[in-house]
Amino acid sequence: xxxxxxxxxxxxxxVPAAGSASERAREEEEERAVEQALALVGGSSxxxxxxxxxxxxxxxxxxxxxxxxxDSRDEDLNARRSNDSHTGPSSAPxxxxxxxxxxxxxxxxxxxDGRAAPAPGREQPPHPDRAFPGDxxxxxxxxxxxxxxxxxxxxxxxxxxxVRLPLDRALGHVLAEALGALTDxxxxxxxxxxxxxxxxxxxxxxxxxAGLLAGRGPAAALPDGTAVRIATGARVPPETTAVIRSExxxxxxARGLLHARRSVVTGQDIRPRGQECRSGEQxxxxxxxxxxxxxxxxxxxxxDALPVVPRPRVDILVLGDELLNAGLPHDGLIRDALGPMLGxxxxxxxxxxxxxxxxxxxxxALRDALTSSDAxxxxxxxxxxxxxxxxxxxxxxxxxxxxxxxxxxVRPGHPxxxxxxxxxxxxxxxxxxxxxxxxxxxxxLAEPLLAGIAGRPAQDPYxxxxxxxxxxxxxxxxxxxVVHRPGRAGGRDHVAPLRYNGPAMLRGIxxxxxxxxxxxxxxxxGTEVEILDLPWAPAxxxxxxxxx
Numbered sequence: 001x002x003x004x005x006x007x008x009x010x011x012x013x014x015v016p017a018a019g020s021a022s023e024r025a026r027e028e029e030e031e032r033a034v035e036q037a038l039a040l041v042g043g044s045s046x047x048x049x050x051x052x053x054x055x056x057x058x059x060x061x062x063x064x065x066x067x068x069x070x071d072s073r074d075e076d077l078n079a080r081r082s083n084d085s086h087t088g089p090s091s092a093p094x095x096x097x098x099x100x101x102x103x104x105x106x107x108x109x110x111x112x113d114g115r116a117a118p119a120p121g122r123e124q125p126p127h128p129d130r131a132f133p134g135d136x137x138x139x140x141x142x143x144x145x146x147x148x149x150x151x152x153x154x155x156x157x158x159x160x161x162x163v164r165l166p167l168d169r170a171l172g173h174v175l176a177e178a179l180g181a182l183t184d185x186x187x188x189x190x191x192x193x194x195x196x197x198x199x200x201x202x203x204x205x206x207x208x209x210a211g212l213l214a215g216r217g218p219a220a221a222l223p224d225g226t227a228v229r230i231a232t233g234a235r236v237p238p239e240t241t242a243v244i245r246s247e248x249x250x251x252x253x254a255r256g257l258l259h260a261r262r263s264v265v266t267g268q269d270i271r272p273r274g275q276e277c278r279s280g281e282q283x284x285x286x287x288x289x290x291x292x293x294x295x296x297x298x299x300x301x302x303x304d305a306l307p308v309v310p311r312p313r314v315d316i317l318v319l320g321d322e323l324l325n326a327g328l329p330h331d332g333l334i335r336d337a338l339g340p341m342l343g344x345x346x347x348x349x350x351x352x353x354x355x356x357x358x359x360x361x362x363x364x365a366l367r368d369a370l371t372s373s374d375a376x377x378x379x380x381x382x383x384x385x386x387x388x389x390x391x392x393x394x395x396x397x398x399x400x401x402x403x404x405x406x407x408x409x410v411r412p413g414h415p416x417x418x419x420x421x422x423x424x425x426x427x428x429x430x431x432x433x434x435x436x437x438x439x440x441x442x443x444x445l446a447e448p449l450l451a452g453i454a455g456r457p458a459q460d461p462y463x464x465x466x467x468x469x470x471x472x473x474x475x476x477x478x479x480x481x482v483v484h485r486p487g488r489a490g491g492r493d494h495v496a497p498l499r500y501n502g503p504a505m506l507r508g509i510x511x512x513x514x515x516x517x518x519x520x521x522x523x524x525x526g527t528e529v530e531i532l533d534l535p536w537a538p539a540x541x542x543x544x545x546x547x548x
Contacts, residue, residue: 141408141409142408142409143409144410144476147405147418147445148448149448150404151444151449155451155454160453160455161176162176163176164308165305165306167298170290172289172290172311172350173306173309173311174287174290174309175284175286175306176307176308176309178283178284179282179283179288179298180280180282180301181277181278181280181283182279182302182303183301183302184273185274186272186276188218189236189240189270189272189273190235191212191243191270193246194232195230195244195248195249196228196249197240198264199224199225199240200224200226200241202227202258202264204257204258205226205227205258206227206228206229206257206258211229211230212231214231215233221239222239241267242264242265242267242270243268243270244258244264244268248261248262284297286455287456287457289456309453311350311351312351312377313374313375313376314351314375315353315354315369315375316354316378316379317356317359317366317379317380318336318358319359319380319382320336320361320381323339325339338431339356342379342438343356345439345442346379346442346446346450350456351377351450351454361383361391363395366380366383366395376426377429377446380430381431381433381438382433383430384417384433385432401428403419405417408445410478411473411476411503412434412436412440412479413431413437413438413440413441413503414432415437416432416437416444416445417429417445427449429441429449435505436481436501436503436508436509461531462530463529463530464494464529465493465527465528466497466516466526466529467526470523472518472520472521472522473520474521476520477519479516480497480498480515481498481508481516482512482531514532515531516531516532517529
């Protein structure tokens, strides 16, 4: 139920009031839709899995009924083929409408049929473009968090494949097994400093010479009352009491005696065998990303190769006859913003990505590309609506694909979809054509799916204070670019929302280091919101002024 200012709220509450019959019915319908989607992925293996057979009770491919003319699912202007599709900030017709103000300023700007929001206390009918294709007016799309859960479950639907890679090729992969120590670390008592190994109380007699160096075999036991020079990393002789650092020792060359400048503690500056770990002890759990530090630890522990999950392989298909690869927009043609952006973004998420293929608006070319791909995931851009050249849904129907998620209650990006082309893969994530809407789809569906395929554990969500009122969509979650700010005068760290957050805009996300997950109805300043981190942060703090 909404009024002109968004969902009805209890006094003093930051969340919409619950309990009306219409809201309960909508929640129950959403639960049923999610259960159906989960059933599609719950019993079969995903791509890159050792077990590729479907499980008991696996649902057959879901066909879609033709949608009524005008039942578009594209972002904002109801037509991907308008000049806002795929474009950056400057070329979208509705960019000026969003710049400098929040696109959801208390109104439902996506009610494209011009109907006013019902008055408080009146039941709102289902929104026509919030239903699954083929189920118009019956089942609304899943909520944002439910859609992410379906994508994550799809990625984890089978045991991950395992390969052994040499250390110089394992960087960035995910460990398929826990890493156990193959030896004690250190594997022998070692000097932690350059200095003198001594036995018993001092002063200590010594003989001139080079002493003990790293990399040499075991030395003879050190007699009581004697000392020998020792280098960092060298084996400590048996019966050694301690190591005295060079700067803490006084050498009497004439008498051949060594004196300590400060008290000597038994065992000082000696790294005993097994100090860091014992053979067989777990060093790193499965699911850990192999970083340079993990490579160093693995080498120290005796590994030459590591058991890892292969990186998910991703193909990118860029759709749209209106796209340019170079130069300035002209004659109704616009620059492709997604082709250059998606590859590096997906690589930052741990995938191996082929170069983007530009197919235009050709259903036959799209079908050929889907059936010939050997990737784990295919990402398409645009064409997820119901316009005359939006071919993604018809081609998926013709291939008998399973639609696991078909539309998500999130803005921007609600026409996104997740499908499985066959029981043994690959998966397909269909992104809307608008750039920020595509980013929303990437983080909503592609990121958790890839994490599951790669064997990465789910990220622990965290929340942060937002220092501004952020308007919400009446029904759907909003993803809003934000930048983290340190607290001032003892205040808490917080995030600030950025301007230029319309569906066709990249100016805000280019300055952001995260996305705030804004619930329906919006949030007030000082409210905590969930944050999605981006896999990078701006190199310089250039987000002040006109961006916030």
